[in-house]
Structures are given as C-alpha cells and as structure tokens.
Amino acid sequence: MRRLLILSLGGLIVGLMMTALTTLPSEGVQERPRRLLFVNLSLGFRHDTTATAAEVVTRLGWRSNPRFYTTTTEDLDLINQWVLPRYDAIMFYTTGELPLSDEQKQVFLDFVRNGKGFVGVHSATDTWYKWPEFGELIGAYFLNHPWHEKVRLIVEDRDHPATRHLGETWEITDEIYQFRDPFSREKVRVLISLDNSSVDLTREGVQRADKDFAIAWCRQYGKGRSFYTALGHREEVWRDPKFQEHLLGGILWAMGVLPGDATPRPRPAK
Numbered sequence: 377m378r379r380l381l382i383l384s385l386g387g388l389i390v391g392l393m394m395t396a397l398t399t400l401p402s403e404g405v406q407e408r409p410r411r412l413l414f415v416n417l418s419l420g421f422r423h424d425t426t427a428t429a430a431e432v433v434t435r436l437g438w439r440s441n442p443r444f445y446t447t448t449t450e451d452l453d454l455i456n457q458w459v460l461p462r463y464d465a466i467m468f469y470t471t472g473e474l475p476l477s478d479e480q481k482q483v484f485l486d487f488v489r490n491g492k493g494f495v496g497v498h499s500a501t502d503t504w505y506k507w508p509e510f511g512e513l514i515g516a517y518f519l520n521h522p523w524h525e526k527v528r529l530i531v532e533d534r535d536h537p538a539t540r541h542l543g544e545t546w547e548i549t550d551e552i553y554q555f556r557d558p559f560s561r562e563k564v565r566v567l568i569s570l571d572n573s574s575v576d577l578t579r580e581g582v583q584r585a586d587k588d589f590a591i592a593w594c595r596q597y598g599k600g601r602s603f604y605t606a607l608g609h610r611e612e613v614w615r616d617p618k619f620q621e622h623l624l625g626g627i628l629w630a631m632g633v634l635p636g637d638a639t640p641r642p643r644p645a646k
C-alpha cells in the first residue's frame with residue numbers, strides 16, 4: 377500500500393514536471409545543432425597543423441548559428457551505415473590511400489548523394505588517388521605546389537557563404553596547389569582562383585597549359601553538396617579569421633544550412 381502511494385506520488389511529480397516543461401516559453405529561432413564528422417587522418421604527408429585544425433573547427437562550430445558539434449577522428453570505422461547518418465556533413469583534412477571497405481565507400485558516397493555534405497580542406501585532394509569516385513566528389517586531384525608565398529586570389533563568386541566576406545581579392549601567404557583531372561569548370565563552380573599576375577608562371581613545376589589555378593570550389597553531388605578549399609597548409613592560415621570565416625561558410629553550405637549557387641560556369645574573361 378505504502379509502495380503504491382510512493383509510486384503514484386512519483387507519477388504525479390513526473391506528470392507535473394512534464395507539464396512544466398511543455399509550458400516553458402519556446403526558445404523560438406534557435407535551430408537544432410548540427411553535427412560534423414572531421415576525419416583528420418594522414419597516411420601520406422602529415423601536416424604540423426592537424427591539431428590546430430581540430431581545435432579551430434571545433435571552436436567554429438560552437439560560435440556558429442546553428443551550432444554544430446564536431447567529432448574529430450582518425451577512426452575510419454565511424455564511416456558505417458549506423459554512425460554516419462547521425463552527421464550532417466563529413467570533412468576531410470587527410471592524405472594517402474585511406475583503408476575503407478567497398479561497403480563503407482558506398483555508405484560514404486550515398487551519405488552525400490542522399491542529401492548531406494562533404495568538405496575537403498587542402499590535402500584532402502592528396503587522398504584516394506586510387507578511388508576515382510572520390511576524385512569526382514571532391515572535384516580534383518593534387519598535382520603539386522609550385523608556389524609557397526604571398527599570393528593574390530580572385531574571388532570569383534562574391535555571393536557564396538564561403539566567400540562573401542572576402543571582397544574582390546584576397547591576399548594570403550600559403551602553399552598554393554596546382555590540380556589535375558578530374559578538375560573541370562564544367563563540373564564544379566569555382567569560388568576562388570589564383571590571380572596569375574601575382575605569381576611567377578615560369579616557375580618549375582607549373583604544368584597546366586590553360587594556366588587555370590582554382591583555389592576553392594563547390595559542386596552539387598546528387599541531392600547533397602561538396603565544398604573544397606585548397607588553402608590550409610600553414611598554422612597562420614588556420615589562425616586567420618578570414619580563412620576561418622571562409623571555412624565556416626563552406627561547412628554551413630555543405631550542411632545545407634546556408635544557401636549558395638553551385639551551378640558550374642566558365643572561367644571569367646580577363
């Protein structure tokens with residue numbers, strides 16, 4: 377009898393608490409937090425900046441609206457049909473031929489294709505040369521880096537969330553990549569490219585006949601989105617508020633939070 381009384385009293389208290397919770401004023405505009413899976417694994421060249429990258433991206437998520445929580449990992453086993461769908465985007469700051477089973481590869485591509493986001497940073501294009509579908513997703517493979525100096529970049533798209541804070545040009549000191557196939561302006565929308573007048577085009581290693589050096593781009597991938605920036609070699613770049621805003625815009629766009637046009641278009645006339 378006594379136990380019954382305690383149980384029903386407990387029930388009453390729980391009931392009262394539920395009522396109180398449901399009658400609390402709504403938070404209104406606060407959106408649900410998103411989740412980012414940050415794969416920070418280098419099986420080829422390893423940058424000194426991987427720890428900084430993890431710290432910066434985690435902090436960007438905290439101050440973003442909507443907030444996103446970052447899981448930084450070197451564990452590719454998280455790419456599976458149970459864990460990956462809990463995330464809104466997957467981000468790569470990687471190198472090398474990462475071990476992934478055929479089934480995991482399918483889960484990874486389907487994740488983006490069915491409406492989620494992919495973000496590649498810097499050496500992410502120096503990853504999975506032996507998996508061409510990844511090359512299509514990210515938009516290019518790394519060829520080499522003819523320059524490591526202060527360069528001027530042309531902001532080709534000034535409306536995209538990743539670039540609209542930058543103005544017409546952006547001067548930055550970083551390692552500057554040159555890309556090879558499958559890069560094509562018919563497949564990706566270039567957001568930022570190198571101002572060729574700011575570098576020495578006769579430098580050894582410069583190979584592109586078209587002298588088209590894209591730096592950041594995005595593409596639609598099925599119902600999902602893929603964003604890539606070639607910047608992010610140097611510690612100073614990761615600490616640069618302009619770069620952080622660039623990356624944050626790219627992440628939120630890839631998550632589908634912020635709108636932005638990914639329609640490919642030709643190289644602008646000089």
Ligand SMILES: [Zn+2]
Nearest residue numbers: 498499551609
């Ligand atoms: Zn680098």
